[in-house]
Every structure is written in structure tokens, then in C-alpha cells.
Amino acid sequence: MSSSILQILNGHVQVAFEALDLPVELGRVVVGSKGDAPFQCNGALAAAKIAKKSPRDIAASVVEKLAGNPDIESAEIGGPGFINLVPAAHVLKARANGLAQSEMTGARPADKIQKFVVDFGGPNVAKPMHVGHLRSSVIGDSLQRLLRFRGHSVVSDIHLGDWGLQMGHLITELQEEQPDLMYFDKDIVDGYPAEPPVTIDDLARLYPLASGKAKEDAERMQRSRTATAELQGGRAGYRALLDHFIKVSIAALKTDFGALGVYFDLWKGEAAVDPLIGPMVEKFKQDGFTEESEGALIIRVDEETDKKELPPLILISRAGAALYATTDLATIQDRRDSINPDTILYVVDFGQSSHFEQVYRAAGKTGLFPREGLEHIKFGTVNGKDGKRFRTRAGGVMRLSDLLSQANEAAASRLSEAGLAKDMDAEERAEVARMVGLAAIKFSDLQNVRTTNYIFDLERFTSFEGKTGPYLLYASVRIKSLLRKADNLGVELGEICPDSEAEKKLVLTLDSFNRALAQAEAKRMPHILCEHVYNLAQAFSKFYADCPVLASDIADDVKSSRLALAELTLRQLILGLGILGIETPERM
RNA sequence: GGUUCCGUAGCUCAACCGGAUAGAGCACCUGCCUUCUAAGCAGGGGGUUGUAGGUUCAAGUCCUACCGGAAUCACCA
Numbered sequence: 001m002s003s004s005i006l007q008i009l010n011g012h013v014q015v016a017f018e019a020l021d022l023p024v025e026l027g028r029v030v031v032g033s034k035g036d037a038p039f040q041c042n043g044a045l046a047a048a049k050i051a052k053k054s055p056r057d058i059a060a061s062v063v064e065k066l067a068g069n070p071d072i073e074s075a076e077i078g079g080p081g082f083i084n085l086v087p088a089a090h091v092l093k094a095r096a097n098g099l100a101q102s103e104m105t106g107a108r109p110a111d112k113i114q115k116f117v118v119d120f121g122g123p124n125v126a127k128p129m130h131v132g133h134l135r136s137s138v139i140g141d142s143l144q145r146l147l148r149f150r151g152h153s154v155v156s157d158i159h160l161g162d163w164g165l166q167m168g169h170l171i172t173e174l175q176e177e178q179p180d181l182m183y184f185d186k187d188i189v190d191g192y193p194a195e196p197p198v199t200i201d202d203l204a205r206l207y208p209l210a211s212g213k214a215k216e217d218a219e220r221m222q223r224s225r226t227a228t229a230e231l232q233g234g235r236a237g238y239r240a241l242l243d244h245f246i247k248v249s250i251a252a253l254k255t256d257f258g259a260l261g262v263y264f265d266l267w268k269g270e271a272a273v274d275p276l277i278g279p280m281v282e283k284f285k286q287d288g289f290t291e292e293s294e295g296a297l298i299i300r301v302d303e304e305t306d307k308k309e310l311p312p313l314i315l316i317s318r319a320g321a322a323l324y325a326t327t328d329l330a331t332i333q334d335r336r337d338s339i340n341p342d343t344i345l346y347v348v349d350f351g352q353s354s355h356f357e358q359v360y361r362a363a364g365k366t367g368l369f370p371r372e373g374l375e376h377i378k379f380g381t382v383n384g385k386d387g388k389r390f391r392t393r394a395g396g397v398m399r400l401s402d403l404l405s406q407a408n409e410a411a412a413s414r415l416s417e418a419g420l421a422k423d424m425d426a427e428e429r430a431e432v433a434r435m436v437g438l439a440a441i442k443f444s445d446l447q448n449v450r451t452t453n454y455i456f457d458l459e460r461f462t463s464f465e466g467k468t469g470p471y472l473l474y475a476s477v478r479i480k481s482l483l484r485k486a487d488n489l490g491v492e493l494g495e496i497c498p499d500s501e502a503e504k505k506l507v508l509t510l511d512s513f514n515r516a517l518a519q520a521e522a523k524r525m526p527h528i529l530c531e532h533v534y535n536l537a538q539a540f541s542k543f544y545a546d547c548p549v550l551a552s553d554i555a556d557d558v559k560s561s562r563l564a565l566a567e568l569t570l571r572q573l574i575l576g577l578g579i580l581g582i583e584t585p586e587r588m
Numbered sequence: 589g590g591u592u593c594c595g596u597a598g599c600u601c602a603a604c605c606g607g608a609u610a611g612a613g614c615a616c617c618u619g620c621c622u623u624c625u626a627a628g629c630a631g632g633g634g635g636u637u638g639u640a641g642g643u644u645c646a647a648g649u650c651c652u653a654c655c656g657g658a659a660u661c662a663c664c665a
Binding site: 025028030031033034035040042045046048049054055078079080081082122124161163164165166211214270293294295296298306307308309310311312313314316317318319321323324327349350351352353354355358378380381383387388389414415418436444447448449451452453454455457459460463464465466467468470471473474475477478481482485486515516519523527528531534538541542544545546548549550551552553566587588 | 590591592599600601602603604605606607608609610611613614620624625627629645646658659660661663664665
């Protein structure tokens, strides 16, 4: 595996800095921001103070050291002391062919391989998936793919919300509707039917109903709380209902996530760790980490250095129920014992920052799990055009399935508008529309910086021009078409000789794949990879416009060179898109 | 009110330990399909990076204050 062009230049410049008795780290080469030079070194500016010389003088000395270096075509001083670097043609060529021979097109495994648990999706039983779930799902999915691609071992877990008050709501609301069901009879403890008493639509209806009532009626709320506590206490009829609810929900969720192309290794939920809670709480008590406060059992997690007051973590509520934080702690214990990960990532919106801060501190304090191994991969909320949380006109949230079908329809009509895919049969057209619609949605979500809120705009999610998923698919499909045509003409892949500006730019972009991957991993930020694949597609489009591959007046070796460059680009595009969870059709 | 995050072109967003003239897309204007997919390419206009200070050779980026928005502030998840 050849070194990246940036690494090669970096090596030379650092040697030059060292030779001048300047700190090696100042010789760092970065991608250039100005002018024609693809790379630059800004170290001369920073070195000025140490060396007590002007930045331009230092830059001049460095450039002198670099003179005659066969890997460097030019090193020139710009502005107050920037060193602009252009790699030699043979470096570009060698790297291009090295990348072409690399199965992973230059991507390398991470230096330090770890075991990760990625906790994302996190839908609640009974609540249908809405657009708010989109971000956790696509970001989490992209991160699990990225981490695996980088060589890490990953276990993803949907972490279903199936244990809290919402279950009490569902049980009590169902009881109001169908009081005669045997599940509500305390005297019956087994022999429940295998058929669920509810459908997913029932659940979706019952929950908001109960939640709404409980908000206005304290007595109604109390019944839900009591039912929750009884469920957690092991009341048989309620447990049987819970199992039905979970089963019905998982079936519906598998459809939703399947449509999104998002998969989980584990479909565990909060209820699964219930048996761990009792002993865990007992141990916390014995170890002296807990105290009673206002009737609840708590763990104090505030620290001297805090600016803000962090409330204590509530382990057991006054009503005797385990809460969100309790099951999260038990889940950590479960994962530690069954998976033993180095790091657990929680892909959850930033509204829950303080909750996770409490849980992580408690986990660290009690020795359950090292604090550093717990990371909240927070993301911003999806807002409407008014800057508030996204709502449809009716006031509810938009269902994810509605969003998917709208994107699908938009893609289908775009296909017929453009007169594309005329020769496809109905099945292939539908499949292409599905891929295009999904690519549009995923890319428009993933390209945003994870941590900021963004404005939900259906038009943006169903737009196919410019910086969009479909643009990336389009670039891929054009290459596939090119390769098919080349195959028919008997043109074969050959040695890459990047001559034109468009070819050089394309090689430089291809060269930066591994950096984008490494950075996206380090920051847990998929948008960095989005940026890379978009740059790649752009560089290819320019190459495609500027450099005919199969035209009859092109020399055979140039054809083969350009074809190989296109083929390499395709492989890297597919790899990059794959990590973003985006599939590529054969044609569109 | 306390705390955290955010404020960049008309709109939606980038900007890699602080680096040159702050970049893309959409929208708008001008070119380019008798040869590889025009969902494309080339070019143009569009900015006091919320405001005021400070640190630095250098600030969208770091510090302080203020303005505006969002989230959150113990028994929901």
C-alpha cells in the first residue's frame, strides 16, 4: 500500500524543518486553500517567533532545502510565509496506480482496533417512527458501517423503549377500552393466548390518547404509574401484555427499518435488563453509592468543579419504579458482561445531554464502566421552517413511512419527466426510484454537521440536483455505463497517467479518502465522508466533461488510463456511499 | 433565572490542532447535448461571519459582555 501524497510531502517538509532546527511538527503539510497548489505548509509563520526570523525568511530556507527534491514539482512562498507545494507528476501517477490496485481504494484500517457497541434508533414501543427518528437511524447506521469498515468490531443495538411509563399508559388505556380481557384479572397468572389483543395501529392510537389524558388528569396519571410499577413488579397479566406489545412493535419496526436499509445486531430493549436491576441496585446500596432523598433512591453525581448544578440520578422513584437512568445503567452492565466493549456510543439527540452525563458519571463512580468509554453522540433536532421542532400542518409529527413514500414518488416522477429509464421494466423503475429517493433522504440528513439543528424541508429531501444523494448516484451510474460500453468495445483498464488538470484533481481527491474516513471516525461525524464523496463526484463530473474516454480519436493507452481512473473512482464512490448506507443502482 | 449548544450569501449548509482573497448547493443571469447518461459541465452577480471589545504576526474559529434562537433544569422516555 503506497503512502498518500500528503504523507509523502509531509515527510519531506518535516525533514526540511528538522534540518533547520525547527520543531518537526511545524512542518505539517495540509490541503491548500488558495491558488493552484494542492498542498501547503503554514509552519514558517508559527516558527517565526521561535527562530526570531521573519516568516518569509524561514519559508525561503525551507524552500531551499526542498529544491531539487524529485517528489516536489514546485515549492513557492506565498503571502506572509505560506509554502505552497505541488507534487511531482510521478508521485501523482504512482499514487493513482497504487490506489487502483488497492481493493479498498486507499482506505486503511484504524491504528487501534476497538470493540464498540453502537446504541441508536431507540424507538419506543407503540410510537410509530417519525422524522425525528431519521437522524438517529441514519447517523447511527452510518457510524456502525464506518467503524466496521475501519476494522473495528461493532455490535449495534436498537435499544427499544419498552419499559417505562408508556407501558403503563398502554396497559391502562387498553383496560379502559377492553376491561374484560383476561390480562387484567389478577387471579389469572398464565394460559394467555398467543395471539396479541392489539395491532400496531391500536398501539399507535392508545398511547397518545393515554398520554394526553394523563397530562390533564392527575388521577389518570397515577393509574399509569401504578400499572408501570406493577408491571415492573412482575404482575403476570401485564407481563404477558408487554410481550405482545413488544412483539407487535418489533414486527412493525423491522418493516420501517428495513425500508430505510438500517439493520441492528441486537433488538434488545429496556425490559430485557429488568432482572439485572434488583441486584445492581442492591450492590450500589451496599457499596454506599446511594442515598434516600424525598422518598426516592438516588446517586449523587455532582462534582466540585461543576458550574451547573447537576441533579442526582434517580435510581428508584418514590413509587418504587425503575426509571430511564436505571435501565440505562443496567444496560451498561449487561453490555459489559455479555459483550465487553471498549466504547459504547449513544446516538441520541442533544436534548438528553444531562441525562447521559448523569448516567455516565454514575457508571464511572460506581465502577460499572469507565466514564471515558461512554460517549454521547449527540445530534440536533429536526426543526420546521419556523425553527421549532418539526410538525406537520395537522400539528403531529410526520411519519417516517410517509416521508419515504413521498421521496419515492418524487423520484419516480423525476424519472419519467427526464425521460430516463424508458427501457426499464416497471419493476426496475420502481427499484431505481426507491434507491434514488432513499439516497436523497439519507444524504440530505447526513451531510449536515451532526451536532447542529437543521430545518426540515421536504423539497430538500426530494431534490435531485446539486449536492444531493441522486447526484452521487448519477456519477456512479455514468461510470457503470462507461464500463459496460468499454467492455463491448474491448477497451481494457491500463496504467493511469494523469495528464490534464481534471485528471490530476480527480487523483488528488481519490488520494484523500483515507483521511476523510479517519477524520469521520475520530469525530464520529459522517458529514465529513459526505463531503468527500461529493467532492469525488464533482471531480469526476469535471473529468467526464473534459476527458473523453472512449471517443475514436483517443489513443488506446489514454483510453485505458482514463478508463482505469473512472473504474477506481467508481469503486471508491461505492465504498463511500456504502458507508453512508446508500445503495447504487446499475443505471438510472 | 442557571447551564449547554447555536447565530456565516436571499434560502439551506461547509470551512480539517487559529492561517492567504470565508467555500458549496438551491434560487437568479449567460454559455455548452449530430460522439461515453444535461439528475451534468463552464462562467457571472450575491458577505462588515449577530453586535461591541480583547488575545495574536494572523480570528468565522480562542476569551469577555451584550442581542437573538434552541435545548435542559430530580421522580416521563
